[in-house]
Amino acid sequence: AAADPADEWTMRPDLVRDPWLRVPSLSGKPVRRQRETEERGRGASRAPASSLPGAQWLTDKLLLNRHAAARLLPHQGRQRILFMVFGGSSMGDFLFHWVAHVRRLGLDSHVLGAMDEALFRRCDEAGVGAALLKTPPTPTREDVAGIETSWRYYRMDPKAFTQMGVLKVDFFEEFVRAGFDVLASDLDVTWVRDPRPWVTGQAAGMQLLAHADVLVSTDIANLALDTARSERWRYAEVNTGVLFLRNTNGTRALLAAWKRKMLDELTAGRLRKDSWGFNDQTYFNMIVRALGLQGVQSQGVWRQWLAERGLADGEVDASREGDRSVYRSRSALPLPSGGSAHITLTALPALEFSGGHIYFVQHEQLARATPPVALHTTYQFSDTPAYTWGKRQRLREAGLWRGDGDEYFDAARSGGFLRLVGPLVEPGSLEGVKVREGVAAVRIEGTKGYTDRLMNNVVDPTALPEDNPMRHLTFDVLQRAALRDALALARALGRTLVLPRWTCYVDKLWAGSDNIIGMGFMYPGSQDAPFLPFACPMDHVLSPAAWAKAEVDYRDAAILDQPQLRASGAVVDVGLEPRPGWTRKAGSLPLGTSAAEARELLKPLAATPVLRLPHARGLLCSIDDDAAFNSLADRLLRIPTWCAKCFQPCSKELAGWLPAEEIRRGGGWDKMSYCMKVDVPPKFDAGGACSLNVQP
Numbered sequence: 001a002a003a004d005p006a007d008e009w010t011m012r013p014d015l016v017r018d019p020w021l022r023v024p025s026l027s028g029k030p031v032r033r034q035r036e037t038e039e040r041g042r043g044a045s046r047a048p049a050s051s052l053p054g055a056q057w058l059t060d061k062l063l064l065n066r067h068a069a070a071r072l073l074p075h076q077g078r079q080r081i082l083f084m085v086f087g088g089s090s091m092g093d094f095l096f097h098w099v100a101h102v103r104r105l106g107l108d109s110h111v112l113g114a115m116d117e118a119l120f121r122r123c124d125e126a127g128v129g130a131a132l133l134k135t136p137p138t139p140t141r142e143d144v145a146g147i148e149t150s151w152r153y154y155r156m157d158p159k160a161f162t163q164m165g166v167l168k169v170d171f172f173e174e175f176v177r178a179g180f181d182v183l184a185s186d187l188d189v190t191w192v193r194d195p196r197p198w199v200t201g202q203a204a205g206m207q208l209l210a211h212a213d214v215l216v217s218t219d220i221a222n223l224a225l226d227t228a229r230s231e232r233w234r235y236a237e238v239n240t241g242v243l244f245l246r247n248t249n250g251t252r253a254l255l256a257a258w259k260r261k262m263l264d265e266l267t268a269g270r271l272r273k274d275s276w277g278f279n280d281q282t283y284f285n286m287i288v289r290a291l292g293l294q295g296v297q298s299q300g301v302w303r304q305w306l307a308e309r310g311l312a313d314g315e316v317d318a319s320r321e322g323d324r325s326v327y328r329s330r331s332a333l334p335l336p337s338g339g340s341a342h343i344t345l346t347a348l349p350a351l352e353f354s355g356g357h358i359y360f361v362q363h364e365q366l367a368r369a370t371p372p373v374a375l376h377t378t379y380q381f382s383d384t385p386a387y388t389w390g391k392r393q394r395l396r397e398a399g400l401w402r403g404d405g406d407e408y409f410d411a412a413r414s415g416g417f418l419r420l421v422g423p424l425v426e427p428g429s430l431e432g433v434k435v436r437e438g439v440a441a442v443r444i445e446g447t448k449g450y451t452d453r454l455m456n457n458v459v460d461p462t463a464l465p466e467d468n469p470m471r472h473l474t475f476d477v478l479q480r481a482a483l484r485d486a487l488a489l490a491r492a493l494g495r496t497l498v499l500p501r502w503t504c505y506v507d508k509l510w511a512g513s514d515n516i517i518g519m520g521f522m523y524p525g526s527q528d529a530p531f532l533p534f535a536c537p538m539d540h541v542l543s544p545a546a547w548a549k550a551e552v553d554y555r556d557a558a559i560l561d562q563p564q565l566r567a568s569g570a571v572v573d574v575g576l577e578p579r580p581g582w583t584r585k586a587g588s589l590p591l592g593t594s595a596a597e598a599r600e601l602l603k604p605l606a607a608t609p610v611l612r613l614p615h616a617r618g619l620l621c622s623i624d625d626d627a628a629f630n631s632l633a634d635r636l637l638r639i640p641t642w643c644a645k646c647f648q649p650c651s652k653e654l655a656g657w658l659p660a661e662e663i664r665r666g667g668g669w670d671k672m673s674y675c676m677k678v679d680v681p682p683k684f685d686a687g688g689a690c691s692l693n694v695q696p
Contacts, residue, residue, distance in 0.1 A: 049117045049132055052124055061133060062174040065120060068111045068129030072180075075109060081196060082180040083107050086168045087187045088115035092122065093403040094187040094388070097395070099128050100402035101191045109180075113171040115164070133170055162262055165280025169259040176247050176255070185374065186241040188391045190400050193373040198352065199244045206349075207316065208296070208326045211309050213250030214345040216284075217242035217353045217376065222525040223364060226350040228324045233347035234293060240281045241376040242353050249341035253333035257287050291343060292330030301328055308342060324349065356380050357523055360394055361507065362531045375400070379509065379523070381539040381640060389544035394537055399558035408555075409562050411609035417555060417565075418490040419498035421573070421612045424479035467520050467532045469657050469676070472505035476541065476678050478617075479503070480637050481693035484681035485619040487636070488629055492595035493602060495611065498555045504536035508642050516644045517653055517674075543640045550635055560610065571610040574602065576619065592692060595623040618694045626684040634680055643675040650674045 049055065054066025056073065064072060072082065085098045095112055102110045112130045114120040123130035168184075175182050183199060185191070197203040201210025205228055209215060217240075218226070218233045225232035245251045261283040296305040297318045305328050306313060317323075325346060332340035350358060351365065354372040356379040358364045365372050375398075382390035395401035407413050464471040479502055490497035506521035519527040538544060538556075547554060564570065575588035582590040587605060589598055598620070605611060613619075623629055646653045649671045654663050666674045685691045 049120050050134065052121070055124075058131070058178050059174050062171070062178070063120075063132045063134050064111070065124040065130045065132075067124065067127055068131055071108055071129050072111065076179055080109055080180060081199065082175055082182050083110035083191075084113055084171065084175065084182055084184045085110075085187050085189075086113035086115070086164075086171060086184070087119070089119045089122070091187055091388070092119065094391075095119070096126070096128070097401060097403045098185070098187055098189070098191075101400075105191055105194050107191070107194065111175075113168065115167065131171065131175075133167065133174070162266060162279050162283075165283075166259055166262050166266070168280065169255055169262070172245055173252070173255050173259075176245060176251060179247060181247050182243075182245040184243045184245065186376065188377045188388065189241050190375045190377075190395060191373070192371050192375055192400070193352075195353075195373045198348065198373065205320075205322045205324055207320070207323055209324060209346065209348075211311065211316065212244075212326045212344045212346050213246050213248045214254060214343065215244035215348050216240060216288075216345070217355070217374070218347045218350055219355055219378065220347075220350045220525065221355070221357045221362075221379075221523050222528050223351055223358065224528055225525070226347075228322050229295075231295070231325075231327075234289075234327070237281075238285055238288060238347060239355065239376065239378065240284050241378070242348060242374050244348075249335055249339075250343040252337075253335050253341040254287065254343050254345075256336045257333045258284055261287060288345065290331075291333075291345075293327035293345065294330060295325045296328050296344065297325065304328075305344070309344070356394065357526060360398070360537050361523075361534060362526060362529070363534065364529075380537070381508070382544045384545050387545075387548070389548055390537075390539040393539055393544040393556075397537060397556045397558060399561055409559060409564075411565065411570075414496040414553065414555070415494040416496070416606070416608060417498050417559070417610045418486065418493065418495040419557070419560065419610060419612045420482075420486055420500040420614075420616060422614050424482040424500055424502065424616070425475050466505055467522075467530075469506050469521060469654075470659075470662070472521075473662070473676065473678060475503060475505060476639070478694070479541075480639075480678065481681040482616040484633055484637060485616040485693050486613065487633065488595065488620055488623050488684070489598060489613075489616070491629065492599050492623060493611075496553050496555055498557060498559065498610075499538060499542075501535050501557065502538070502541050503533050504540055505533045507532070508536070508540045509644075514645065515647050518647060521644075539640070540642075541639065542636070543638075546635055546638075546640075550632060552632070552636060565610055570608070571612060572605055572608045573612045573614070574605075576614055589619070591618045592621045592690065593619065594621055616693070618692050620684075621690040621692060622688055623684050626686050630683040633683070637680050639676065639678040641675065643673055646672045646674060648672075 050057075050063055052065060054069060056064050056066075056069040058064050058069075058072065058076065083102050085095060087095050099110070099112065110129060112119075112123055112128055114123065114130045114132050117132065120130050120132045172182055172184065181199075183195065198206050199209060199215055201207045216238045219237040219239045220226050220233060245255070258280075262280060265278070265283065294301050296302055302318055303313065306316070308328075326344055327346055329343045329345070332342045334340050351368070351370060352373040354365065354375050356375075356377050359372060359375055360377075361379065377391040377394050380390040380394050382393070392401060392403070396404075411417055462471075464474075483500070486500070487497055507516060507523050507526070509516055509523050514524055516523060519525075520530070520532075522530065522532065559565070560571075572587060575585060576591055577583060577585075577588055579590040579592055582588070587602070589601055593601075602611070650667065650673065651660070651663055651671065654674060658666075663674065666677050681693055682691055
């Protein structure tokens, strides 16, 4: 079969799954708390971790398992770049996903900083290099000595997440003390390309980065503000999801200040489980902003900086226009060993070290044919205390997730796959669908009589501007209805649904400070390079957490990149024809069919790995298990929370886009917020009457 044009949206590097990668959470179901407690109990009775075969101490506080010892001890003290990630057993599949990618890139000097002995042992059994802090160098205080939370995904507990931050910095300090340069990343960062040319200054325009103490990623959503000499990142949020720490006094001073700030907050009791917006990254930003950073090329700074770095005048060219700037702190920070040090720091380029909005929403790397070096799954949704469903879903959609076993890709074990090829809704399919003309205007001005007439007229929704929320609402309702039939048919055939691409006409973000409405329904900053409409991730329109809770299996379009699913005969296109004039051609269905009829007609294709449908509009008239399916669809096809803050009363700010009843319908907890409401698709009739997803 011909390649699906929608698959071109996926930027997929040449990946080969690692056969050793097997983790308990592959099913997508959270591990029950009782089981986790039992595992901890069993682990407590085992011999000390230091007695594991081949385990060795890197420092007096840092224990390496045999695999880490073999990789790291020969290079101790040689300033080799060490790739590090940090986490606990509850997010084991993300940690092993991280390891799979650094192995793919041949980054041999890597280590997993284990929060607990259970993960340390698991890594040893799986052949993964891991480190464990056995004597925490932080003060022994009851409120910081351990991490206590009832949530398996620590990110959802600000106090526990900050406690994790203290332990993470302990690891950084020990590895730097052992002589390594540390390139650390959060566990939800995927290494797509080798980052060493950037941190060593060998990449084009990056020569000064080789002389910085600290390099850090950012949350910038506008690449136009991330130019070589731009200082915009200094006023935005830096993101410690990617953090390079050179083995220098400047790094030691910054790490000490960072840890001291977190400990002060924890011991003062200011952090609670509901202290949203405060975590280790928050305190890193506070310290960096207080440093008083100056560009090293500034008058009076250059020679002083060269002397501090031990560089001769002329050894580094400061006049190269395209080179990325680095910054020196005006103030010095105290060193743990006495004395003080100035810090040289800069932000990594946001195109290569990308956040989630630039990659998954704006699709900037795809447009520029520039794969990221590091991809951080930020700006996503559908996290729960049990698991970060949205992050895994984003990586699966991009074809990057490495935490699935062979069974996930096996069509036979999944009953075969059912895929929608084309868009859920095409403009030509909207005949008869009308909305009020008034919402087509950016702002409606004039006499009351004029505006009333305008609001009472109706127009084709395709005539609305692409950034109009009413256009999004109209298309969303129709897309959701089409998905109803695709899901129902997949269940009737015993197949696994491959989710289609979804088109969004407005961005989705919620934060009290984000004026997304005033920015043309785009995240503030990103509106300078308009990207609407866009192929949006699943978590914009559906809840991966809800699908996981309902235990409904599904796949993403990237799965069809597997060679075995592109082989001859692996994919068959199912034809759809109006019932009047239906040719009864083999492998075709009449529109308005029933689940039972479709099952019988497609029985000869039961062994085909992938069946493709051109669309699902008007596909099903009735199904067998209407009550059970209606209940399921009500949970799965409901729009997740999609809210925005109004910076003037919503009745006024949204009046140029939405009719008054829609604004009232989406009224949030006050007059200054709007939450998008989308009806669930029509239910199948319990009495057997025809219930099409579109009106004939």
